[in-house]
Amino acid sequence: MSNYHYQEDYNIIHNMVNLADKVARWIAAGTIGLFLCRIGMEVWGQITFSPFNWITAVLISLLITISSWAILQKHTPHNLWPFLFFWGYILFPEADLVTAGTVGGGAITAVFLNHLLIHPRKKLSIPTYLLNICLTAAFFTLYVVTLAPDVLPADNGEFQWIATQLGVAHPPGFTLYTMLGYLATRVPIGQSAAFRINLLSAFIGAATLFLVFKTVFDLTQRKVAAVTAVLTLGTATTYWAQSTIANIRSLTGFFTALFLFSLIRFGGDYGNGTQINTDKHRSDRWLALGAFALGFGATHHPSLVFIGIVGITFVIWVQPSLIREPRRWIRPFLCGISGLLPLIYLPLRANSGAPGTSPSLATMNGFLNHVLARGFSGDFFYFIEPDVLWERFKVMGNVMTFQFNTWLLLGMGLGLFIVTRHNKKLAWLLGGSFLLHTFITATYRAPQTVEYMLPAYIPAVLLLGNGIGHFINTFSGNYPEDVKHHIVYFMGTTLTAVFIITAIWQGINRYQSFATLHQSQDTRHYAEALLDAAPDNTIILADWHWYTPLRYLQAVESQRPDVIIKFVPPSAGKYEDTWANRIQTELENGRSVITTHFEEKAYASLPVSEPVGEAYLFRHQPLQTLPDDFIKTDVKLVNADILGYRLNHETTSIWQETVVTIAWVAEMETAVSLYAHLIGFDGRLYAQDDLTARSQVDGLTLTQFRLTPRLGAAPGDFAIWIGSGEERSQLAIIAVKPMQTPPVTQQQAIYRTIAGERPFRRLVGYDWDHTLAGQTRLYLHWQTDAGYQTETLDNPNLSQLPPLAYIGPWGIKHELWPTIAEREDQHYVPFAQGIVWIGGELDEQVGMETAVTLTPTFLSNQPILRDLAISVRLVGYQPDSSLWAWNHSNDSIPAMGAIPTLKWVRNSQINSPHFLKVDESANSGQQIEVLLRMYDAFTNRPLPILDERIVTQNPWIPLRNNQIR
DSSP: OHHHHHHHHHHHHHHHHHHHHHHHHHHHHHHHHHHHHHHHHHHHHHHHSSOOOHHHHHHHHHHHHHHHHHHHTTSOGGGTGGGGGGHHHHTOSSOOHHHHHHHHHHHHHHHHHHHHHHSTTSOOSSOHHHHHHHHHHHHHHHHHHTOOOSOOSHHHHHHHHHHHHTOOOSTTOOHHHHHHHHHHHTSOOSSSHHHHHHHHHHHHHHHHHHHHHHHHHHHHOOHHHHHHHHHHHHTSHHHHHHTTSOOSHHHHHHHHHHHHHHHHHHHOBOSSSOBOOOOHHHHHHHHHHHHHHHHHHHHHOTTHHHHHHHHHHHHHHHOGGGGGOGGGGHHHHHHHHGGGGGGGHHHHHTTSOOTTOOGGGGSHHHHHHHHTTGGGGGGTTOSOSHHHHHHHHHHHHHHHHHHSOHHHHHHHHHHHHHHHHHOHHHHIIIIIHHHHHHHHHHHSOOTTHHHHTHHHHHHHHHHHHHHHHHHHHHHTTOOOOSHHHHHHHHHHHHHHHHHHHHHHHHHHHHHHHHHHHHTOOHHHHHHHHHHHHOOTTEEEEEOHHHHHHHHHHHHTTOOOTTSEEEEOOOOSSOHHHHHHHHHHHHHHTTOEEEESOOOTTTTTTSOOOEEETTEEEEOSSOOOSOOTTSEEEEEEOSSOEEEEEEESOSEEETTOOEEEEEEEEOSSSOEEEEEEEEEOTTSOEEEEEEEEEEOOSSSOEEEEEEEOOOBTBOSEEEEEEEEETTEEEEEEEEEEEOBSSOOOOSSOSOOEEETTOSSOOEEEEEEEEOOSTTOOEEEEEEEOSSOEEEEEEESOOGGGSOOOEEEOGGGOEEESGGGOOOOTTOOOEEBGGGEEEEEOOOOSOBOTTOEEEEOOEEEESSOOOSOEEEEEEEEEEOTTSSSEEEEEEEEESTTTTTSOGGGOOTTOEEEOOEEEEOOTTOOTTOEEEEEEEEEETTTOOBOOBOOHHHHTTOSSEEEEEEEBO
């Protein structure tokens, strides 16, 4: 009787298990059917601009479901749960095929991981070394196809110039990099030495990724973990950028990776329970290699010392007996001090006359001053006050989000948590290296913190890879039986799949920016314009940013050897006065002067300059004849006669700048108010540049206007008008084309194709702006057959607009306007050069003693090619007046200098803290306001605000009006 009951219970349980298996397969099959059916319906809608037939859709969905069910019969339910990923798109509120592809990729990755965990013996068949080589070669190829093609500005240009001449770079000298760069110029690849030195960075960047792969695999024995770490680092914004330009950061990153790899090998515990290095002789070899990496790395750039401190404590923690065995110190010591050998280069080249050399380098004091970079000692621990340091820590967070997707940062944090629980020594090496280097960088006054942080990115991705590998090793061959471990397994596999797909997506998202930079020869065009335009007996006074490419072109390519090029460093007194005095001195010496720096007030007593590209030419003798590339015209204004003009381009695009230069004369030396307007075919004003220009005493005056068609302009022919006062005249016609990339937007994953319209329109984003009190603007970003353009609606009542239907989720028609919800806290004010201010206002409560910290936030639509500064001004108004009673300003490079605009790429989001204070003369109840603008850091030219509602009132963006409490 009891055997009968046991058999009956067994049958019941067996039937229930079979039923559960069938239900699981039907759920998985149904999920696949719904997912593929939705994609098919939406693809149909995007192609035909009409909804899909529902009956056909249901039949197709059933067919896919039945087919999927039949295929899934061969698989156990344990392998089916990753298809639940598809619900991420089945329920997604927008019809976005990119999101569908991402979700599909995540599901496929989860299937692969699940299979790998359940069947651990069925590993990737490709050998580890071959996979590493292939991945390294792939990234090297990626960096080559996105490589900067030519000469570069600032320090990057210096490295190109110095390396080709075997000179000496700025402190600490970077002697090893200089010699490697010189060797790279001997390689017969590419058309210029600048290109070959850029190519060196691609090689170093790829080699560093090789070490990262090797390190993660050694820690985890998991190829998936190693590949994810490499993808994450290789596609990080700054790492990718540095791997395509001449720089010294890539080599610092290489030595960091080599150092960490060596110490992990020295430690021997690879995180998988095996102790490899029980042999002291073998571990000593790894220790010697680590000392070699630290020695060469620290002499290359001293910032590696801080990671070295963490590494040395790790060594002592791993093998305390090492302290009592001084004989084992000899080899690491010799390897470490061998890193000093490249420094011999400095005294050897001291008297060579090469660029940057000086006889003082052959003296002990001069040598140490250069190698130790004593001139920068005041920058260490500069940001140490608690309030300021806290803001710097927040900036460091922005630096990390600038590099990595948020999901990947989460993975790094989880990796640190996991390794802290299971291997505290390794946690100290990786986590300590990251945290100490980040802290030192946060306190250091560096203009390019994103680059100084590069060594910290390497332990961060090692933590990510180690965390993924730990999860795989934990569950490999041990499918969970209880609910708790099922949850951990499911979450771990899901997160691992998300990390892998996110790393791939990060690369796809960044590629467009670096492909654009690969096509840019902006620096050459800027520098050659100055050299070509320089009259005989000219001296060019340049900021460091432009000095180095000018010297490269002259020294390496022998362009204009007759021109003198000088860098103007800061000196005692105001920097702008230094420039003005230097210009005046050179003019008195009978030279014409070209300057890359401009300060209107300081230059007021100098002769009138003329524009040369973005620089300024002070002629020793005024221009008497119309330049050959000018188009003759005869426009008479009140105080000026326009004799000719020049356009830099006959066509432009929405949100892209066009430059018009006019040649004019006046009856007497005077200041003339001039303006240039860009008028659309609808008669509306879409760009303007108003300025007051001084005329030459004798000869022609050249004046430059910069016009950027604002968002809201429609493609077509636009007229450029020139005027003064009430008089104006049409000067030229210019074709304005649509944008070729979608405008950056705060609304992500918008993909709404308007139903029934041909040619088609697709809404790809929208933004609300509530910057001006009582005024609302809606930006609608459209994709058309020709490209992208933006429509602006002021104070819109969407319910009264003509109805529009779009092809939405599942290919169903939806009304457009009800889906565009107004965001009253949202801002969207475009600047020229593809920058948008999206928020950061004055707090509602400001007291008499309040120290105000304001953090405006910006988005970037494209890579920025100019060094721009942000100016924030706190203004107190006179009673019942718009006149200023007092003001306090704070100007800086974005993010306290940490993330210059030159580093921004498409979709960069930057938070820039600024510190303001209420003036001592302020009183309770006084009306105050914060104003914002951006300007070129060298020419001080304001960056145009592309919102006519704002600029008609003020050349600043108002960031809320308030009263002092």
